Amino acid sequence: MRVQVRQCPFTGKIFEEHQLKKYVAHLAEVREGMKEKRKHNHLRKTFKEWLRKEKQKIVSIDMVVPWFLENQRTIMDAHNALGNVDWDGKFYKTDKFTELSMTATYNNHVSNSHQCPDIGVTNWCAYDTTKTTGYPGFSGYVKGKLVRAKQHDSEYPYSGALKLVGIKTGSGGGGNSSWEYDCKLFLADWPGLSQQLLVNKLMGVA
DSSP: OOOOEEEOTTTOOEEEGGGHHHHHHHHHHHHHHHHHHHHHHHHHHHHHHHHHHHHHHOOSGGGHHHHHHHTHHHHHHHHHHHSOHHHHOOOOTTOEEEEEEEEEEEEEEEEOSSOOOTTSOOOGGGOOTTSOSEEEEEEEEEEEEEEOOGGGTTOOOHHHHHHHTTOEEEEEEEETTEEEEEEEEEGGGOHHHHHHHHHHHHHTOO
16 A cells, blocks of 8 residues: 655655644744744844944933833844743843833942952952953842733743843842842943933033
């Protein structure tokens, strides 16, 4: 008896004729995975430059949260492509940050005990006298809510997304529906904030 089969052109997997629905579903899944891989490859090449240009536009600490919410899908996709998804978990298409707020004040000497600028160094409890003990920046608190499907609620990638763009989280935590962290934003990571503070200083604006 002759058995007609179909072979996936991408994976080589074989499906018999009565498995037509499985074959179609398999093709759709493989193509979606290939599409996701192409997107991740693109983000690996372009995200850092995109983020650099975006940060130049952010000239007030009050602009950070609205900017993050507006660009959250790009940031989530970049986290999946660049972040530590094995530790934090990944973002899914149905995920959405519905709440985000931040209270932060400027200081010329924000501690680098646990966090530092991307081009800086940490100095735990200022024990190393050969290193700086702080950098100019903002420190305070960030809190929010990430809405996601129940089957994904055991993963908590929100902190990874914040860190990816330069909102350095510290102590804190919580579930996806309600979380809060200490946070630091170093001027070295936010050129637009740095430039505006310089302009304000020259103009005598507090």
